[in-house]
Amino acid sequence: MNICIIGGGLTGLTAAFALADEASVDVLEASSITGGLLSSTRVGDAWIENYYHHCFSGDRLLIGLMGELGIKGGLEWRKGSTGYYVDGTIHPLTTPLEILRCPVLTLGDKYRLARLTLSAKKYNADELDDVTARDFLLEKCGRHTYEAFFEPLLKSKFGAMRDQVSAAWMVSRIAIRSDRGPEGERLGYLKFGYHTLVDALVRAIREKGGAVHTGIAAHSVRQMEDGTWEVNGAPYDAVISTIRPSVLEGLGGPALPDIPYQGAACLTMGLPRDVTKGIYWVNMKDEAPYGAVIGHTNFIPEERYGSHIVYLASYFSERLPADHEQTMINDFCRRFAVRPEEIEWHFMTVDTAAGPVYTTGYRSLIAPYETDGLYMAGMFSAPNYPERSMEGSVAAGYEVAKRVMEGRA
Template sequence: MDICIIGGGLTGLAAALPLTETAGVTIFESRPLLGGCLASYKRDDYWIEHYYHHCFAGDERLFSLLRDLGLSDRLEWLSGSTGYYVDGTIHPLTSPIEILRYPHLSLADKVRLGLLTLRAKRLDLAALDAVPASEYIRKNLGESVYASFFEPLLRSKFGDRRDEVSAAWLISRIAIRSDRGVEGERLGYMRGGWHELVDGMAEEAQKKGAVIETGTPVTSIRRTGDAWEVNGRRFDTVLATIPPQEIGRLSGMEGFAEIPYQGAACMTIGLDRDVTNGIYWLNMKDTAPYGAVVTHTNFAPRERYGGEEVVYLASYFGDRPAPNLKEMMLSDFCRRFSVPKTAVHWSELAVERFAGPVYTTGFADLIPAYEEHGLYLAGMFSRPNYPERSMEGSIAAGQEVAARIRGAVQ
């Protein structure tokens, strides 16, 4: 049996590993590198992800996969500090004292916000799927908390669609990020970079006989009798990890869900200085061409990166990124944080049109089954990634769809 997997990201690789035990597997990846949004740049003496990534304490499928690949010893737990950039000032918001000192929320607002954080893991997310996040926050925490704290975050991430985003997504995000201590959020990272996971999965799949073709975009999918042709090549089964509507476009078939997606443009910068006062994740309340400044080397040790500070500027877009976005982001960053251009050692901009679903109200009803129209579908749009996408969810989707395929052919 020959299986084609469209997409060499986490879901595609996670599915390939068990499928190679009983079938021939070919992976088509459109880009030169595997990993999807988990792909990495190779600098002179270190690797750094195109988009910032970390894992969480409950990511059991990820931990099991790392054990199987012999990579468990590379996983480490680090503290991620947070802050808010408001009116040109950096406000740290990691410790209880820092939160109490934050001037843009009243004490009552802070109490309500703290109580929501404590309750988030116990709330019924299914009941919140149809409730807009903006409506939920206004009703339960008040207008001032929404306007001063949540609205800028929603605006920077979802732009004009911020009022469509469901409370299920927001509460899930709060819950998953509530593993906090006085030094910050407890987050997992791979010593040496997540490319080790991607490379480990690819090497194991190839060891078991998988064929991986990078730089090979899929341009056509066609049903031929009891088989499929992908780019004119015959396969018994096709697993697509790209958005369902793209499968409909490539195949000419109707009936695939139109999953709302957004794009991401993430600039990575190598600097000679720290500009966020030791803070890992700095959200931007002030209007800027990016919504957060994520200083990776305030999370992972700087000495691993040739003594450079490594900073991400995170930006999201709808149909397409703004023209000259790289110049806009870098110019704004240097001006806002008083960084001379000579302090910037290098910069790269990664752009992904389908970076992730927009979890609008009613999203639960859009989630496709693992098998539709004779094809298998899995990815960031699958149920394990609802209502918040993660590496854990993408691995789970790949493993679950692989079990479905194996069950169908046995």
């Protein structure tokens, strides 16, 4: 059997890895590098993710895949500290004592927030799909907690669409981040970066006889009268697409309900010193052209990179604002007392369809794994509802590979 997989991100590579023992596999990746949102850039002697990443202890399939690829030994478990930037000050929010000291919320606010965090895993996401996060949080935590804590986070991530986001996403987000002890969240990271996972997948696929092509986009998809397919004019027995369904439709794929997506622009910088007070993840309450400042080397030792690494995370709905990179740099330097000449290097990575926006009613938009004989899997698949993750992408890749084999049997 001859299979074409459109997209060389984590889902596409996982599906190719699962299929390559039984079929001839071609992976087409439009970018010059594989990995999609899990791709990395080499700076000096180190590899740095283009978008910050970590995994969780419950990511069974992802960790199992690392084991199959022989890289699980490089998985480290570390503590992730958090903070909140308010009125020009970073307030640590990692330990219970730090949370109690935080002046942003009242004691009652903190009690309601703690109660919601502890109960988040008990909620049924399906039952909250048609409820907005705003209404849910106002009911559970009150107006002051919502306006002082949750609304700035929703605004920085979803912008004008924040009032359309479902409570299903919100409780999932809270639940997945509740694996924490007195010292912070327990988060996983591959010692030499997640490029080792991407490279190991590509290497394993090729060792099994599969092909992974970079710099080659799918321009046309067409089903033949005998049920086989052509991609860019080349014949295949089956096709798996991991790209956004609306983009696939433009190539000749099936018409499906459009899933709202948003773009991401992530600025990565090397600095000679720590500027986030030892904190890994700082959410911004103050209005800024980015929603979070991630001090990567407050999570992974700076000695591995030779610089302190900081990510500035921003999202956009329609188009990226002009001069966005310089705007972020200027704002960051002003807020965090960094002289521009201190920035040793920087680069910005942009993806116009970085992830779905989980609006109310989203569950009804989830694309099936197979439509009209064409297979689909990715961030839009069921395992990535109501929150996308590396675990969800691996699960979708395995599931679509299983269905291809069952469908062609």
